[in-house]
Amino acid sequence: MxxxxxxxQVCSIARSLELVGERWSLLIIRDALFARVTRFGDFxxxxxxxxxxxxxxxxxxxxxxxxxxxGSADYILTAKGRALAVALIALTEWGDTWAxxxxxxxxYRHAACEDGAVHAVVACEACGIVxxxxxxxxxxxGMPAEYLAQRRGGNRSR
Numbered sequence: 001m002x003x004x005x006x007x008x009q010v011c012s013i014a015r016s017l018e019l020v021g022e023r024w025s026l027l028i029i030r031d032a033l034f035a036r037v038t039r040f041g042d043f044x045x046x047x048x049x050x051x052x053x054x055x056x057x058x059x060x061x062x063x064x065x066x067x068x069x070x071g072s073a074d075y076i077l078t079a080k081g082r083a084l085a086v087a088l089i090a091l092t093e094w095g096d097t098w099a100x101x102x103x104x105x106x107x108y109r110h111a112a113c114e115d116g117a118v119h120a121v122v123a124c125e126a127c128g129i130v131x132x133x134x135x136x137x138x139x140x141x142g143m144p145a146e147y148l149a150q151r152r153g154g155n156r157s158r
Contacts (some may be wrong), residue, residue: 032075033082033128089118
């Protein structure tokens with residue numbers, strides 16, 4: 001989607017960007033998630049996006065398992081697509097704090113109780129919410145052995 005892959009990056013952020021990193025992508029997913037938009041024409045109208053760009057993005061979402069096509073003009077988020085909600089809420093909160101000169105234009109609320117604010121938080125499964133500066137990284141089970149061997153061997157050119 002970006003016209004570039006991140007094959008040399010051993011990072012889930014880079015892999016995610018290959019699927020949803022183009023500037024229109026998260027706006028399309030935002031509208032599908034929170035405005036319940038499903039129709040091609042509604043995405044195009046709401047976003048003012050060129051039809052060829054929208055077609056390309058929607059096709060890539062279908063190919064990537066983020067959306068499913070239903071009928072001739074409907075695009076429905078899959079579980080994989082709906083799981084992006086927390087990332088979009090986190091990005092919204094970051095934007096409200098660091099990129100917006102005004103008060104938040106959108107507030108996320110829990111629909112079941114109609115009033116509870118919804119937030120994306122950094123949480124420890126043992127301790128609960130933790131400050132971002134207390135988050136550390138560790139090598140995970142998906143780290144390729146050859147990458148670790150290369151790093152230990154002194155090749156740090158990346």
